[in-house]
Amino acid sequence: MIKFPSLKVLGDNLLDTILRYKWVTLIALAKTIVLIWFNETPYTDKIVQNELTRLSFVVTLALPLILAIRLSAERRQWKPFIAPALITMSAGMLLVYYFLMDKNPDDTELYRFYILAAGAHLLVSYAPFLGTDDKEGFWQFNKTLFLQLLNATLYSGTLYAGLLIAVQTVKYLFGIEYSFAIEMDLLVTVFCFFHTIFFLSKIPKPGEIVSGYPNGLKIFTQYVLLPLEVVYLVILYVYVGKIALQWQLPQGRVAYLVLAFSVAGIFALLLLYPLRQSAQERWVSIFSRRYYVALLPLIVLLFTGIFRRINDYGVTENRYIVAALAFWLAGITLYFLSGKRDDIRWIPITLSIFCFLGPVGPWNIFLVSKNSQLKQFEEILARNRVLNAKKQMAHKKTVTVEEQQRLVSIIQFFRSRELSGLEPYFAGFNQKDKSDYQYYWYMETTLDRFVVSTKPRESETYTNFSSQFSKDNGTSVAGFDHALFVDTNNENPPGDRHIEIKIDSSGKTWTLFRDKKEITVWNVADRMKALQSSFGSHSMEVPQDSLVLAHENYKMVFQMISSTNDIYYGHGVLFYK
Numbered sequence: 001m002i003k004f005p006s007l008k009v010l011g012d013n014l015l016d017t018i019l020r021y022k023w024v025t026l027i028a029l030a031k032t033i034v035l036i037w038f039n040e041t042p043y044t045d046k047i048v049q050n051e052l053t054r055l056s057f058v059v060t061l062a063l064p065l066i067l068a069i070r071l072s073a074e075r076r077q078w079k080p081f082i083a084p085a086l087i088t089m090s091a092g093m094l095l096v097y098y099f100l101m102d103k104n105p106d107d108t109e110l111y112r113f114y115i116l117a118a119g120a121h122l123l124v125s126y127a128p129f130l131g132t133d134d135k136e137g138f139w140q141f142n143k144t145l146f147l148q149l150l151n152a153t154l155y156s157g158t159l160y161a162g163l164l165i166a167v168q169t170v171k172y173l174f175g176i177e178y179s180f181a182i183e184m185d186l187l188v189t190v191f192c193f194f195h196t197i198f199f200l201s202k203i204p205k206p207g208e209i210v211s212g213y214p215n216g217l218k219i220f221t222q223y224v225l226l227p228l229e230v231v232y233l234v235i236l237y238v239y240v241g242k243i244a245l246q247w248q249l250p251q252g253r254v255a256y257l258v259l260a261f262s263v264a265g266i267f268a269l270l271l272l273y274p275l276r277q278s279a280q281e282r283w284v285s286i287f288s289r290r291y292y293v294a295l296l297p298l299i300v301l302l303f304t305g306i307f308r309r310i311n312d313y314g315v316t317e318n319r320y321i322v323a324a325l326a327f328w329l330a331g332i333t334l335y336f337l338s339g340k341r342d343d344i345r346w347i348p349i350t351l352s353i354f355c356f357l358g359p360v361g362p363w364n365i366f367l368v369s370k371n372s373q374l375k376q377f378e379e380i381l382a383r384n385r386v387l388n389a390k391k392q393m394a395h396k397k398t399v400t401v402e403e404q405q406r407l408v409s410i411i412q413f414f415r416s417r418e419l420s421g422l423e424p425y426f427a428g429f430n431q432k433d434k435s436d437y438q439y440y441w442y443m444e445t446t447l448d449r450f451v452v453s454t455k456p457r458e459s460e461t462y463t464n465f466s467s468q469f470s471k472d473n474g475t476s477v478a479g480f481d482h483a484l485f486v487d488t489n490n491e492n493p494p495g496d497r498h499i500e501i502k503i504d505s506s507g508k509t510w511t512l513f514r515d516k517k518e519i520t521v522w523n524v525a526d527r528m529k530a531l532q533s534s535f536g537s538h539s540m541e542v543p544q545d546s547l548v549l550a551h552e553n554y555k556m557v558f559q560m561i562s563s564t565n566d567i568y569y570g571h572g573v574l575f576y577k
Helices: 007-020 022-040 046-076 082-100 107-129 135-174 182-201 215-246 254-271 273-277 279-313 317-337 346-357 365-383 401-417 438-450 524-535
Strands: 462-466 482-487 499-503 509-514 517-523 548-551 554-564 567-576
Touching: 007 022, 007 182, 022 046, 022 182, 046 082, 046 107, 107 135, 107 346, 107 365, 107 401, 135 182, 135 273, 215 254, 215 279, 254 273, 254 279, 254 317, 273 279, 279 317, 317 346, 317 365, 365 401, 401 438, 462 524, 482 499, 499 567, 509 524, 517 524, 517 548, 517 554, 524 554, 524 567
Parallel strands: none
Antiparallel strands: 462 554, 482 567, 499 509, 509 517, 548 554, 554 567
């Protein structure tokens, strides 16, 4: 008969966990509050949303850092002042990170946060074992963390699904409309707070780590993960044979496949690590060494693939990371083949060092990528003699299709990250003119005047119009009482309590509703066709009145509208009474 724990036992376990991890629990609660606050903040209130985004980055990083300090203090039996000192130091670093962050976090800040978060979580795996030689304890500890993470995720997912069904049932049966984002708030509460507390509750205290190897883990690794690794190993070796026979360089993207295969194989070996000394499982030790030997030709393939990609297209954030991981993989492989030591702690330690150092300093991922793209941009223009003595585009030249596409892709690289640096190549450009993406679209238009190829590029299917540089960039909004910012790039449908705009999947039609009653349907595609007949494919000098769609007491004033392969985008302001 199954014996369920009493409420008292559950309450005592919860209290023990909270008391044991007071600071971690407090940070998990703060993270939950910040994210719920973010969910409930209107997307039009960008200032508050940006501040909450920065705060969420900080508290998310704080949680694994403080947990690593707490676990280390427990295991190492530190003197009472060491843990508070490290927590204070961590808080200081996070404060510096907060103030150095862009006030309007973009994709670059998000990328940097993900890398730092990966390093912080890796720190938890090895921090309690620094300065020791307990490799077996390190494996058992991380096995417990891994299984508990899976367990907590299963419980949290089940809990959230049950609560979500309950919420929808109440909404359906009683006709209740919630005035807040209950689905997202529940998701945050369950996966940020409940998940964290449940995960912490099963972490054993020092001396309580149970040894032994889970049979289910062995079956999964031995009969599922490793056979898949062998299949992919055969595929990659056949590919190596193919390029050797044809005597050609590998495709650049093969680097990603080799890296994914190699990391998955190392993960499988980590799962089997305790079995290497077992007399019944000698195959594990033999397989481990032969696996690293088998990696050597693939590492050569990895280096060839990624550096061919970099040579052809320059460094980007992804290529920087793949190249760094290629060096890491080569170092780890040679280390385990040396036969001197087999300390598996070096795997997370070296990875976390890269995560902490990669996004900062003069060697940081983002600065190196930007400089590499700038260098390629100038080299192509200089090679084709497009630049004048001031290194500005001044001479119209015909280039290869590949070179033209490369120049456009570099502008798109800067546009997607809202970076500056290309301005010196365009006469008359000034950084203070930068307001939004139209800035980079104007660069593409200027590029088309000086750089042409015999074959039209695919991006010619792209059109955009705005009134940014128009002499007539104003329109009357007299008599309107309300204004609503609308942007198709926002995930949430634009609207407030009374007004809603439903945009179809292609962006061609915008349907305006007021109090759930349809007011009108605006056809953006027809307006784009009319603009094309008057202004061509690109123009930033369109009179503002040509970018207006009106209906009775409603006036949609576009700041910009564009299309790519029959997908339409736009942003502007809806004025209404």
